[in-house]
Amino acid sequence: MIKDNLEKIKKMIPKNVSLVVVSKTHPSSAILEAYQTGHRIFGENKVQELVEKYENLPKDIEWHMIGHLQSNKVKYIAPFVALIHGVDSLNLLEEINKRAAQNNRTISCLLQIHVAKEESKFGFSENELTELLSNQSVSNLKNIKLVGLMGMATNTNNINQIRSEFQKLKHLFEKFKIQNSDFKILSMGMSGDYQIAIEEGSNMVRIGSSIFGNRNYTKN
Numbered sequence: 001m002i003k004d005n006l007e008k009i010k011k012m013i014p015k016n017v018s019l020v021v022v023s024k025t026h027p028s029s030a031i032l033e034a035y036q037t038g039h040r041i042f043g044e045n046k047v048q049e050l051v052e053k054y055e056n057l058p059k060d061i062e063w064h065m066i067g068h069l070q071s072n073k074v075k076y077i078a079p080f081v082a083l084i085h086g087v088d089s090l091n092l093l094e095e096i097n098k099r100a101a102q103n104n105r106t107i108s109c110l111l112q113i114h115v116a117k118e119e120s121k122f123g124f125s126e127n128e129l130t131e132l133l134s135n136q137s138v139s140n141l142k143n144i145k146l147v148g149l150m151g152m153a154t155n156t157n158n159i160n161q162i163r164s165e166f167q168k169l170k171h172l173f174e175k176f177k178i179q180n181s182d183f184k185i186l187s188m189g190m191s192g193d194y195q196i197a198i199e200e201g202s203n204m205v206r207i208g209s210s211i212f213g214n215r216n217y218t219k220n
C-alpha cells in the first residue's frame, strides 16, 4: 500500500521537484517499506522522534526536520540532520551554526515564511526576511548554509487563496535568490495542496498522509 502510494505520488511530480516523505507518527516499519522502493529523503517534525528514527534506521537516509524547532533541541539533531526547513529566527540560526560547528558540519537551512492567514503558523514576514538577509551577523555564520525558503498555505478549501499564498512565496524566493546565490530550494506543498504548489513553482514538496494514510491525531 505504502509502496503503491509512493509510486503514484512520484508519477505526479516532475523530475525537478524533490519529494520529502513525511513519516511523523508512523513506525519505522512503515518507513522501511518506503525505503525499500529506493526512497531516501524523509521528514519529521519532532526532535525526539527524529532522533529515535535516525538511530534505528539505515544511515543513508537523508533526514529533514520540517517542524518548528526550539533552540534548546538543536544539539540533538545537529550531528546528522540534512536540512532544517522551519528556521524562523536569528537566534535559532545562531544556535544551529554553533552546534554545526561543534560537529564539524555545515547545516543547510530553509527560512520559513509566514504567508498563511492562520496566526499559528510560524515564519518571517517579507520585511523581517529583508532585515535578516541584510544582517552582517548572518553572513558571519559559517556553519550554516541558507539554501532557500519554506512555507505553508492556509488550511482551506479555497484554492484561489492557496494559490495566491504560494505565489507570494515564489515571488519572495525569486526576489531574494538574486542576492543569495545559495538559494536553490523552495519547499512548499503538502498532501492537500502540492499540485497547486508545483504549478506555482515549488521544487520541494513534503508529503505524508497521501503516502502513509491519515495520522491518528491532527497536528501539523
Ligand SMILES: *Cc1c(COP(=O)(O)O)cnc(C)c1O
Residues within 6 Å of the ligand: 022, 024, 045, 066, 067, 189, 190, 191, 192, 206, 207, 208, 209, 210, 219, 220
Ligand atoms: C505534517 C507536515 C507535512 C505533511 O502533511 P500531509 O498533509 O500529511 O502531507 C508537511 N509539512 C509540514 C511542515 C508538516 O508538519
